[in-house]
Amino acid sequence: MSRDPIISRRAFCAAAPLLAVRLQPGRAALSASLAALVGDPAAWRAVGRRRLAMHPEETRRATLLAALADGYPAGAPLAARRAWFVARCRDDFAAGRVERVEGWVMARTELRLAALLAL
Amino acid sequence: MLLEAQSLPEGQVLAGDVVIVGGGPAGIAAGLALARAGRKVVLLEAGGLAVDAAAQELYAGENVGVPYFDLDITRLRMLGGSTNHWGNQVSDFEPIDFARRDWIPHSGWPIDRAALQPWYERAFPFLDLGTWDLDRPALWQAPAGPFRLPDLAGRRIATKLFRRRAEALRVGEHHRDALVAEPRLALWLQASVTEIVLDPGGRAVVALRGVTAAGRRFTATGAQYVLACGGLENPRLLLASDAVQAGGIGNGRGLVGRFFMDHLRIESGILLPTDPAALAAYADSFDRPVDRFANLYLTPAAQRENGTAVFRLKFFSRMEGETSLGYRGVRGFLADLKGGRPLDGFGTQLARMIVDLDGMATGLYAGVAGRRELLCVSVVEQAPNPDSRVTLSAERDALGMRRIRLDWRLSDLDRHSFERGRAVAAAELAAAGLGRARLDDAPEVAAWSGIAAGASASPTGAFEAGHHHTGTTRMADDPSAGVVDRDGRVFGVDNLFVAGSSTFPTLGSANPTLTIVALALRLADHLARLAA
Numbered sequence: 327m328s329r330d331p332i333i334s335r336r337a338f339c340a341a342a343p344l345l346a347v348r349l350q351p352g353r354a355a356l357s358a359s360l361a362a363l364v365g366d367p368a369a370w371r372a373v374g375r376r377r378l379a380m381h382p383e384e385t386r387r388a389t390l391l392a393a394l395a396d397g398y399p400a401g402a403p404l405a406a407r408r409a410w411f412v413a414r415c416r417d418d419f420a421a422g423r424v425e426r427v428e429g430w431v432m433a434r435t436e437l438r439l440a441a442l443l444a445l
Numbered sequence: 446m447l448l449e450a451q452s453l454p455e456g457q458v459l460a461g462d463v464v465i466v467g468g469g470p471a472g473i474a475a476g477l478a479l480a481r482a483g484r485k486v487v488l489l490e491a492g493g494l495a496v497d498a499a500a501q502e503l504y505a506g507e508n509v510g511v512p513y514f515d516l517d518i519t520r521l522r523m524l525g526g527s528t529n530h531w532g533n534q535v536s537d538f539e540p541i542d543f544a545r546r547d548w549i550p551h552s553g554w555p556i557d558r559a560a561l562q563p564w565y566e567r568a569f570p571f572l573d574l575g576t577w578d579l580d581r582p583a584l585w586q587a588p589a590g591p592f593r594l595p596d597l598a599g600r601r602i603a604t605k606l607f608r609r610r611a612e613a614l615r616v617g618e619h620h621r622d623a624l625v626a627e628p629r630l631a632l633w634l635q636a637s638v639t640e641i642v643l644d645p646g647g648r649a650v651v652a653l654r655g656v657t658a659a660g661r662r663f664t665a666t667g668a669q670y671v672l673a674c675g676g677l678e679n680p681r682l683l684l685a686s687d688a689v690q691a692g693g694i695g696n697g698r699g700l701v702g703r704f705f706m707d708h709l710r711i712e713s714g715i716l717l718p719t720d721p722a723a724l725a726a727y728a729d730s731f732d733r734p735v736d737r738f739a740n741l742y743l744t745p746a747a748q749r750e751n752g753t754a755v756f757r758l759k760f761f762s763r764m765e766g767e768t769s770l771g772y773r774g775v776r777g778f779l780a781d782l783k784g785g786r787p788l789d790g791f792g793t794q795l796a797r798m799i800v801d802l803d804g805m806a807t808g809l810y811a812g813v814a815g816r817r818e819l820l821c822v823s824v825v826e827q828a829p830n831p832d833s834r835v836t837l838s839a840e841r842d843a844l845g846m847r848r849i850r851l852d853w854r855l856s857d858l859d860r861h862s863f864e865r866g867r868a869v870a871a872a873e874l875a876a877a878g879l880g881r882a883r884l885d886d887a888p889e890v891a892a893w894s895g896i897a898a899g900a901s902a903s904p905t906g907a908f909e910a911g912h913h914h915t916g917t918t919r920m921a922d923d924p925s926a927g928v929v930d931r932d933g934r935v936f937g938v939d940n941l942f943v944a945g946s947s948t949f950p951t952l953g954s955a956n957p958t959l960t961i962v963a964l965a966l967r968l969a970d971h972l973a974r975l976a977a
Contacts, residue, residue: 419876420600424868429714429883431871 356391359400361443363411374444376427377437390442394435411435447625450489450636450657457663459633461487463972464653464667466638466682467674468492469526470616470958471944471965474571475671477623478969480630484976487665488630489655491637491674492523494617500658503637503842506677506849510833513707513853519912520675524634525617527675527912528958533613535572536605536955537565537579537963539755541745548752549858551704551829554950555922555931564963564970571962573614579606585726585737592726594739595879601747602873604726605740605757605954636663639846641670641686641694641941649939656844669972671933673944673965676705676914680835680947681849683918683928683935695918695928695935702835704919705853706952708911709825713867716760716819718880728760728819740824741874742954743866754858755826755954756866760819821882823867824911826952828858835917853910913957918947933968944968 364370378385384393397414399406418424418433425437463479465472468490476488492500500523506516513519521529538558545553566577584590585606597603624632635658642652653665672679680702684693693701718724726739740757748755827833833854837847871882921927924936929948935941944965946957953960 416876416878419872422869422872424872424875426884429885431868431875431882431884433875 356395356398356400357387357442359407360391360394360398360439363407363439364443367443370440371444373427373432373437374440374442377425377441378444380425380427381441384438384441385445387442387445390438390445393438394442411439446628446630447621447632447634450633450663451659453657453659453661453663455661457661459487459489459631459636459663459665461485461631461665461667462976463487463669463671464665465489465671465673465944466653467526467672467678467945468524468617468632468634469673469675469945470528470572471961472671472673473525473616473620473624474568474962474965475673475944475969475972476630476632477620477627478966479973480627482969482973484629484973486630487667488624488632489636489638489653489665490524490632490634492521493634493658494524494621496521496523496529499843500635503844503846504678505842506851507838507840508851508853510852510854513851513910514912516677516849516851520677520914523617524621524632525615525619528614528616531613531912531958532956534607534609534956535574535959536607537561538953538955538960539605539745541748542755542951542953546749546754548749549754549828549951551831551926552951555920555927561960561963561967564967565959567966568959568962571620571966572616572959573610573619574608579608582606585739590737592737592739593722594726595723595877597741597873597877600873600877601744601750602741602758602870602877603744605742607738607740607955609736609738611736635659637844638665638674638682639685639844640688641672641682643686643689643694643938645689647689647694647937650941668976669940669942671942671944671968671972672918675945676917676947677835677849677851679943679945680917681837681846684835684837685846694938694941697937698925700831700919700926700928702917703831703833704829704916704950705833705835705851705914706827706829706916706949707853707913708952708956709823709827709855709859709863709908710911711823711825711863711908712820712885713823713863714821714871714882714884715763716821716871716874716880716882718819719878721762721819723879724760724819727758729762741870743869747869751865751869753862753866753869754828755952756862756870757824757954758867758870759822759824761822763818763820819880821867821884823863825859825863825866826954828856828862829916829919829951830854830856911956913946913952915946915949915952915957918943919950920948921950932971933964942968942972 399410414435415433418435423434424431462484464487465476466489476486480486501517504517520527540558543554543557569577578584585592587593638653638655640654644651650670655663683695683701687693740759742757834852836850838850840848874880918928920929929935929943933942946961
């Protein structure tokens with residue numbers, strides 16, 4: 327493990343959608359709808375800050391929203407949005423769209439969401 | 446018959462139809478099969494029925510490459526050979542293991558997987574595993590079997606099935622009564638072969654010269670000769686027998702001893718399982734009295750797509766956080782304290798605790814709460830490498846034989862197979878919803894990653910080899926690519942054959958013993974046919 331871990335196990339588990347994501351009801355606006363998916367914003371923001379530092383080309387809110395919005399059922403019920411998010415992360419894993427943050431293998435979609443929340 | 450060579454007078458000649466050197470799994474399997482086929486067999490075992498320090502010392506040698514196990518520790522000179530200390534994990538090789546893989550230089554066997562099936566099936570009862578069942582995953586699955594195997598259809602990882610006896614089989618002990626009872630087989634203990642004698646033209650073996658533990662010389666003669674003394678000793682004997690062929694028997698192309706390989710076993714991270722029960726088949730194979738378990742491995746398509754050799758993954762349950770730097774610091778400090786030396790490593794342990802407070806806290810909490818995580822252990826197939834080799838040193842053992850000088854080398858391809866393999870496996874486990882992985886850049890792994898650049902690493906601990914000495918008399922269809930042909934015959938010598946993992950052109954996707962026995966049984970059938 328790195329010498330100075332920023333992402334604790336607790337934070338990772340809270341941020342990893344396939345394990346322990348806490349999803350909440352959506353809102354009208356896209357960013358609010360996305361932000362509402364997570365139940366532990368502090369943990370997500372910790373991951374997001376690291377991701378922002380790793381990818382300076384993806385530090386603008388508009389860029390991240392555009393990347394996340396493709397196919398996102400913003401107005402759908404929570405269950406549908408949850409399914410979409412989990413499926414998209416799994417697609418990322420299967421397609422190799424993964425990145426390592428302090429050793430944790432994470433899907434690009436979940437990292438973009440984390441980055442959005444950290445802005 | 447079981448006989449003690451120590452009782453032989455000086456200059457005794459031991460005669461048979463087939464002379465086999467080595468009483469390990471290959472020699473015993475081939476010897477019994479040949480005797481039962483009506484051939485008179487002389488089986489020469491250099492050791493006795495138990496481990497003996499003086500016999501082991503004859504195996505001592507020099508490691509000059511990547512640090513490896515001491516050569517008198519990594520094998521046993523006694524009846525049953527290294528099955529007296531093996532891990533007892535049995536599985537077959539996959540079709541891709543035999544194929545020519547464009548992305549793996551020097552890969553490809555002259556035989557395919559299907560050709561070995563009849564002998565795999567006979568090797569199973571030889572290893573006391575009953576009827577062949579590696580093609581019946583239902584036996585691993587609940588309700589008939591002990592596990593619930595996950596559905597990995599369409600994934601880049603798949604399940605590889607293994608058998609393991611709850612009590613490890615000692616092949617020599619297990620077959621001892623059969624060896625004693627077999628009238629056409631003479632098993633000589635304490636009979637070390639030191640030289641293969643060729644006719645003046647170098648086309649055939651006329652005798653083997655040896656010496657007993659009592660120091661008396663003997664000769665063994667037959668129509669056919671089989672070397673079955675392991676991946677280090679087979680090339681040693683060929684290289685040492687250089688009276689007629691300069692450089693050793695079968696070494697006209699300089700290939701004897703080259704391509705030494707071993708599996709790499711690396712603790713490489715942790716997995717937080719979504720449902721531990723879904724991965725139970727892949728976990729803790731050593732810790733439970735199970736006779737069936739499984740590994741995950743990269744599918745052939747994924748190996749091709751990612752340019753890797755075989756990559757396997759298995760798990761060992763740990764307390765959550767147990768593998769973290771911080772928690773190891775706590776454990777190290779407590780161990781030092783318990784051992785009455787609290788200050789010895791205190792600086793190191795304290796540093797670990799300070800830099801990984803999270804890990805330390807998680808480990809301590811999990812110990813109370815009983816939470817578990819899975820330690821990921823990667824097993825990597827080392828790719829064939831001609832520079833990784835066995836030669837002979839100038840130093841001689843007590844019998845006058847030159848000792849082994851092992852120059853084990855790892856390559857960038859090996860590092861790639863490890864790094865890419867674990868990354869793909871981690872992503873696929875997440876895609877399948879089975880768990881989330883953290884791939885550690887632990888100091889041990891970093892040290893291994895530096896090996897190709899010449900750094901050193903310990904062969905024990907988080908990174909180690911598998912004691913699978915392989916490739917040093919490799920099988921090929923052309924003498925420019927190997928030492929023995931598809932039937933195990935040494936190129937250029939009509940009646941000299943080699944059995945064992947030294948003939949493997951590549952390491953394969955499983956531990957070698959089942960394939961060693963299968964190939965030995967196949968060789969026995971071949972020799973019996975030749976005699977007929």
